[in-house]
Amino acid sequence: MSVLEARELVVDIPGRQGGDPLSARILPGQRWGVLGPNGAGKTSLLHTLAGLRPPRSGTVLVDGEPLAVLRRRTLAQTLAVVFQERQDSFPATVLETVLIGRHPFLSPWQREGADDVRLAHQALDALSLSTLKDRLVSTLSGGERQRVAIATALTQQPGIWLADEPTNHLDLHHQVAVMELLHQQAEAGAGVFLCLHDLNLAARWCDHILLLYPDGELCFGPADTMLVPEALERLYDQSLSVFTVNGKPVFVPA
Numbered sequence: 535m536s537v538l539e540a541r542e543l544v545v546d547i548p549g550r551q552g553g554d555p556l557s558a559r560i561l562p563g564q565r566w567g568v569l570g571p572n573g574a575g576k577t578s579l580l581h582t583l584a585g586l587r588p589p590r591s592g593t594v595l596v597d598g599e600p601l602a603v604l605r606r607r608t609l610a611q612t613l614a615v616v617f618q619e620r621q622d623s624f625p626a627t628v629l630e631t632v633l634i635g636r637h638p639f640l641s642p643w644q645r646e647g648a649d650d651v652r653l654a655h656q657a658l659d660a661l662s663l664s665t666l667k668d669r670l671v672s673t674l675s676g677g678e679r680q681r682v683a684i685a686t687a688l689t690q691q692p693g694i695w696l697a698d699e700p701t702n703h704l705d706l707h708h709q710v711a712v713m714e715l716l717h718q719q720a721e722a723g724a725g726v727f728l729c730l731h732d733l734n735l736a737a738r739w740c741d742h743i744l745l746l747y748p749d750g751e752l753c754f755g756p757a758d759t760m761l762v763p764e765a766l767e768r769l770y771d772q773s774l775s776v777f778t779v780n781g782k783p784v785f786v787p788a
């Protein structure tokens with residue numbers, strides 16, 4: 535189990551002055567959803583938390599250690615990133631790609647062992663990809679590639695998930711399956727941090743919400759305190775109608 539912490543973190547958004555510093559801890563078992571309009575800085579925040587982009591100021595810590603002093607290998611054994619965009623041009627099969635999730639645990643030139651292959655097959659099964667295991671990733675549909683990316687992260691068995699729009703390209707059934715999978719990961723002790731565009735997926739599956747405004751203003755807290763129509767209407771500059779289904783709010787454009 536791992537803790538991801540942002541301490542007085544200001545993300546470096548080119549051309550943006552200021553921005554609220556973020557001080558928050560993503561604890562084991564928590565499911566965070568980041569909401570905000572296009573260009574608000576969700577991806578930049580996620581990349582900064584992953585150590586892929588230097589912050590303008592402040593620190594990111596994993597288990598109390600600043601990213602700057604953590605070995606990349608240790609970080610890769612702890613934290614998985616599912617990117618919004620990816621290049622799958624390298625000619626590799628689905629199984630070979632998913633096995634990349636085991637690489638942080640292998641020494642240089644070490645081949646994957648039986649346990650690594652078993653974990654990869656489990657992940658393929660969880661994402662309904664087993665029948666595609668020998669296909670070249672470059673031949674897959676957008677939604678199938680998205681599921682390969684999530685299966686690769688699952689094979690990594692991370693304590694912290696950073697996923698940028700993990701339901702991108704997915705049909706309704708697979709959106710629900712992926713959100714359920716992330717819920718199970720949290721129940722097993724992972725911290726989950728997601729950028730989302732779908733308010734209703736966030737309302738149903740996230741227990742913490744971070745609202746990110748285009749000028750860098752932010753606020754966060756338990757989901758039921760953040761998913762307030764007035765706040766969301768200001769966030770998206772869009773009037774909303776709200777219904778309640780199974781005890782959860784459902785938002786539709788008014």
Ligand SMILES: Nc1ncnc2c1ncn2[C@@H]1O[C@H](COP(=O)(O)OP(=O)(O)OP(=O)(O)O)[C@@H](O)[C@H]1O
Nearest residue numbers: 547548570571572573574575576577578579618729
């Ligand atoms: N390398 C860069 N150079 C210049 N501008 C950048 C760079 N990276 C990000 N930006 C700008 O920073 C802002 C935040 O981008 P980011 O991708 O983080 O937003 P987002 O909230 O994830 O948007 P979306 O919902 O469209 O995915 C955008 O205006 C973007 O154009």
